[in-house]
Amino acid sequence: MSKKTEPARPEARLPKGLFDVSAGEIRATEGMLAKIRGVFESYGFEPLGTPAIEYSDALGKFLPDQDRPNEGVFSFKDDDEQWLSLRYDLTAPLARYVAENYQRLPKPFRRYQVGPVWRNEKPGPGRYRQFTQFDADTVGASSAAADAELCMLAADTLEALGVERGQYVVKVNNRKVLDGVLESIDLGGDANVGKRLAVLRAIDKYDRLGEEGVRALLGKGRKDESGDVTKGAGLTEKQANLIVDYVRTVENLRETFGSAPIAAKGIDELEEILKLARAAGYDEKRIVIDSSVVRGLEYYTGPVFEAELTAPIADDKGQPIRLGSVVSGGRYDGLIERFTGEKVPATGISIGVSRLLFGLQRLGKYGESATQGPVVVLVLDRDRIPDYQKMAQALRAANIRAELYLGEGGLKAQMKYADRRGAPCVVIQGGYEKAKGEVQIKDLVLGAKLTALDRDEYLKKQEEAQILVPEAQLVENVRAVLARHKG
RNA sequence: GCCGCCGUAGCUCAGCUGGUUAGAGCGCUUGACUGUGGAUCAAGAGGUCGGCGAUUCGAAUUCGCCCGGCGGUACCA
Structure with missing residues (x-):
């Protein structure tokens, strides 16, 4: 009886996809955030803070048919049996904030916000379940100037962080052009929703998979190196050719697709953004049109942009790393309407702080300078x-x-x-x-x-x-x- | 989710085709050493061999399931 049973001890372990942050990392991150903030402030954006937790339906991730939130978001019920979720980005909370305070806010409303967001997904290389985003959005401006400005902001920010010209590029596209292209190959209408999504996803992978991979995804499907098979969109060869041609070149857009009214509108917007950027001194090395930029399928309605580091990045073993985009964004004219029923144009960008810091460190821009101790x-x-x-x-x-x-x-x-x-x-x-x-x-x-x-x-x-x-x-x-x- | 590779000390790994008490280097603690970081030497701590089950006289080693990590792929606001 002298021997007591061992108390059940918890295991000291971190949930996967989450990480502790060391002193050096915190210092590096804070230095970086200060620089980003400086640039955002200089453009006149005002800071805003919103809580990490929102009602699930306000985030737009509630599944009404299943009476629970989307699996991709961390969720739980409060005392009143209401579903709450950790925010998965800073845009959905912004839409809620604007809708809730609409009368009080100056329009256009321009704010920046930085903070952690959470996604309940499988972690992967450079992909965590908590990460930091730094956003700037302009709400209540439908003008291409608002979009162009965000592209310029992205470029300025990267340069402020030490990324030199030629080491990054801001790529712009327009969802209306994509819609027009899809329409021109007879994929319009409700019956083709599935196919349209498959085609957009395929286009989005052009960077990574190249023409051959995209063609496979547009047609019968593709088998990757591990033997896993991705189902294709099932397009005819003729349709696939048109898509590949579209992705491959930004020339003659208007000649090829301009007959579709949506596409024409999108092309107008693209040209306007480019014109404004050029006028402000941002040349084709910094801001370009890229037909393969698709971005999120759910809410973007017009211009979409992303910035990536073009300088080669390698891991510890010297293997090249595909970092992906470090800034992304676009126009979402329907997001606030969800709450108010009134159309409010909005556009924004989001910097993936953790990923960008990783990239900067790899490029030797941000050493974790060991700070002097006490x-x-x-x-x-x-x-x-x-x-x-x-x-x-x-x-x-x-x-x-x-x-x-x-x-x-x-x-x-x-x-x-x-x-x-x-x-x-x-x-x-x-x-x-x-x-x-x-x-x-x-x-x-x-x-x-x-x-x-x-x-x-x-x-x-x-x-x-x-x-x-x-x-x-x-x-x-x-x-x-x-x-x-x-x- | 799917496919592949990998799990032995805090870290990096060894352990041949199953065979006594599972090893090395680095790191850690203590001492030689004074009132002083390093080096050297000595001693010491640290392991359910990822977990469970099966085969066997006998399993770190073979087989099955599970868990975890890495990579690819899918999804991705």
């Missing part, structure tokens, strides 16, 4: 902790990151701790120094450079990295050490 005040005499605390406080008062060693270890352990924290130097005051009213300041950065062969020599040299100063001059001497190792 100055550590060592504890030699336990009963003199108040004195040590005072020294740490004096350093803080002088705007120097400093901490008292709070562990239990001996001097050696404390040195090791300071080393690991990346401390530039430590402050030491034992009985000898105290007696003379002095402190030792040991320069750890310099000390590390003096690693000699044998112990005696090492210890001797170590002393060179250590200065003895009057206690009253602690702050200025620490500051001198810090200055020595800046940058």
Whole structure:
């Protein structure tokens, strides 16, 4: 009876697709967010915050027939048996916000927003169940100028983050053109919804699969390297040819498809966006028309855009990585109408912050610069902790990151701790120094450079990295050490 | 979801066709060592061999199912 049953212990583990964020990553991300924010602010967008949780039906992911939300969103019921969901993007909450506050808002309403979003999907390479988006949207403007401006914003933002011209491209297309093309191969009408979606998905994969892959998807279907089969759209060869021709070239769009009124409208809009961008100095290396851009199938109604890094990116083993788009967006004129019944034009872009950061780091734009740790005040005499605390406080008062060693270890352990924290130097005051009213300041950065062969020599040299100063001059001497190792 | 590859210590891996108490390097803790990071030396901690079941006298090793990871693919607001 002496042996009690082990208490059931939870396993310390992280749900898949979610990640802890280290100090270095947080610093890198925050630096990046600050730059993005700066650009967005300069365009006049105002910040907005909305909660992570919304009613599922407001997000538009409620399945009325099944009485529960879409599987792709994390959902749960509140006390009133109402379905709530974690937001899966920042656009749906914006639509809700605008609809709810419509009378109060200046129109056009232009806001930016940054925050985590969640998707309950299988995680993959560069694909998580929580990730950060940084959005800018203009609500209440139907003009192509609003769309053009977002493309320019995307370009400016990437450049502000250090992506050079030629290392990125903003690609623009228009859903109306796509609709017109589909119509011109007799895929209009309700009967062809399935086929239309299949064709759009195939077009979207042109980048990755090339002409051959797309052709397979348009026709009978495609088998990938692992042997998995994707069903094709079942188009005739003639239809498929037209689609492939369309995707392959942006020339002669009007001649080929202009007879369809929707397509003509879309082409007008595309040309207008391009004209505005060119007038503002954004050339064809930065903003281009790309017929293969499709984007989300559910709500985009006109122009769609995406930006990608064109510079080659490789993983640790040197294998090239297909990063995908780092900015995406488009016009969604029907999203607010869902709530109000009134048509409100809107257009926006979304930066995939996590993915972009990954890409930037791969391109060497954003090293996780190991930030300098705090100055550590060592504890030699336990009963003199108040004195040590005072020294740490004096350093803080002088705007120097400093901490008292709070562990239990001996001097050696404390040195090791300071080393690991990346401390530039430590402050030491034992009985000898105290007696003379002095402190030792040991320069750890310099000390590390003096690693000699044998112990005696090492210890001797170590002393060179250590200065003895009057206690009253602690702050200025620490500051001198810090200055020595800046940058 | 589908297809493929992989699961042995904190990390990287070894363990031949089944055969005593499962190993190495790195890392970690302690000491040699003084009131001082590194190096060296010594000692130590750390493993349900992913889990369950089957075959067998005997399974880390063979087979089945499950779980997890990676990659591809599908879906993707």
